[in-house]
Amino acid sequence: MSAQPIHSHPEPDRVPRNAEGIAAALEGERRMEFYRELLAAAPEDAEGVLRRWWCEAMLDTDPSGGRFTDAALNGTLPTKSVAAAIARRRAAGLPLSESHGQEPEGWPCELSEEVDALLADLSLPGEVFGAIIAATVQINETRRMPLGRDGVLGVAEYVIVADADPPYIVLTRIQLY
Incomplete structure (x- = not known):
């Protein structure tokens, strides 16, 4: 599943825009929460789950x-x-x-x-x-x-x-x- 970002980002993504990259960036219980949500999502909702959790992972890995x-x-x-x-x-x-x-x-x-x-x-x-x-x-x-x-x-x-x-x-x- 591929999706274009809503707004361009000036720096390269710290987290790849796929389930594997998102999961790797999340820790412990948050990773499990992501997997539970993704696995429970209907096909038409999976992209929304990936988008939201990608944003979460980007914020989690932001050093500032x-x-x-x-x-x-x-x-x-x-x-x-x-x-x-x-x-x-x-x-x-x-x-x-x-x-x-x-x-x-x-x-x-x-x-x-x-x-x-x-x-x-x-x-x-x-x-x-x-x-x-x-x-x-x-x-x-x-x-x-x-x-x-x-x-x-x-x-x-x-x-x-x-x-x-x-x-x-x-x-x-x-x-x-």
Whole structure:
């Protein structure tokens, strides 16, 4: 099974885009979870499983990943607001998506500079932009969440800064397929 990425990646892939490469990049229980999900998937769903887990494996093997979490938790990660990303896209006349034209409600959510730069990319499809903005209202305790139906667009990673007053969330990294 072969699929083209949604968004071009500036660096070569650390993880091959196949089941063997994904499994090799995952450790222990996560590898077993990947295999269970892939083996249980109907043929028409297998590509979605591979896409989401490829994104998970890319985030797991990113050598700079921990630095984003640490910086977000200690308040030193430069961030931008979701509202600014939406306003910038509107000003450029680019689509947001059908249902994500307003700032989400709930805990404030900030974007790392890396995520803000991705959202500022004029070639980013409206569907992907909308899925990322929608993720800011779906945040729970998992630290990572799929983007789009079953994660076929990618995976978002975030940090809850619960010790701040008021608490807030930082969307630290996005791995698009």
